[in-house]
Amino acid sequence: MEFFSSIPTHIDYVGQAKAEKLYRAIITLFSIVGFIWGYIVQQFSQSVYILGAGFILAAILTVPPWPMYRRNPLNWQNPKNTEEKPVGKKGKK
Amino acid sequence: MYSVLTRGNAILTYTLSVLACLTFLCFLSTITVDYRTTAHMNVVKVVVKNVPDYGTSRERNDLGFLTFDLKTDLSHLFNWNVKQLFLYLTAEYVTPNNELNQVVLWDKIILRGENAVLDFKNMNTKYYFWDDGNGLKGHQNVTLTLSWNIIPNAGLLPNIQAIGQHSFKFPTEYTQTRV
Numbered sequence A: 001m002e003f004f005s006s007i008p009t010h011i012d013y014v015g016q017a018k019a020e021k022l023y024r025a026i027i028t029l030f031s032i033v034g035f036i037w038g039y040i041v042q043q044f045s046q047s048v049y050i051l052g053a054g055f056i057l058a059a060i061l062t063v064p065p066w067p068m069y070r071r072n073p074l075n076w077q078n079p080k081n082t083e084e085k086p087v088g089k090k091g092k093k
Numbered sequence B: 001m002y003s004v005l006t007r008g009n010a011i012l013t014y015t016l017s018v019l020a021c022l023t024f025l026c027f028l029s030t031i032t033v034d035y036r037t038t039a040h041m042n043v044v045k046v047v048v049k050n051v052p053d054y055g056t057s058r059e060r061n062d063l064g065f066l067t068f069d070l071k072t073d074l075s076h077l078f079n080w081n082v083k084q085l086f087l088y089l090t091a092e093y094v095t096p097n098n099e100l101n102q103v104v105l106w107d108k109i110i111l112r113g114e115n116a117v118l119d120f121k122n123m124n125t126k127y128y129f130w131d132d133g134n135g136l137k138g139h140q141n142v143t144l145t146l147s148w149n150i151i152p153n154a155g156l157l158p159n160i161q162a163i164g165q166h167s168f169k170f171p172t173e174y175t176q177t178r179v
Helices: A013-041 A044-062 B004-029
Strands: B039-052 B060-073 B084-093 B101-111 B117-124 B142-151 B159-168
Touching: A013 A044, A013 B004, A044 B004, B039 B142, B039 B159, B060 B084, B060 B101, B060 B142
Parallel strands: none
Antiparallel strands: B039 B060, B060 B117, B084 B101, B084 B142, B142 B159
């Protein structure tokens, strides 16, 4: 269990934007190619299979939290000493 | 997009939306196709009998028997938006009882990839040619037409009538023997 919880699963904000752009591009490209190829061979099933291949490729590239989506971590502030809270900010979150 | 499940969900929904778009584009790409084509048909043997039609009443109604030839090439109708064709052969005639009688005598399903070059000789009809009375004996103008219903992947379900028809006459005497 220690091993599994040590696997990083998050991706950062820049990585999320990158993943979204990537899957949109892959699926759109495969659909255009599939449409043209299906029209050439006059088989709509070929278009569907090509789109399915694009779906699988996009899923492999963007669903797992690959390290390339974790290159821009947020610079969190260091935790302040909680015992010396200012009085005016008490209760606010 | 922050977790594995939300990313999977986003990809799946986007793929399905794109698939719906593709299907619609496929429909649009075939909307102007002209599915009419020529068909040659001919009757070989025509007889008419007068027998009780127990399906409707005990009265004796006219029952036509015919065999026909049919020659047509439908293979060019199969584009990427046609899954199958449903062919049917209709007899159309006018009687004093009814202004329009239409009887389907024969039909056939042609799936995509099957042989669509038809050349039938002396085929029997599949369905009874009942008249609802005694309108068939000696009828001078019964018209055979071939039509087909196109079953697409997406879009309209048009009924197309073939170019070409055949008119024939029924004999003026009932046949008494078995056919």
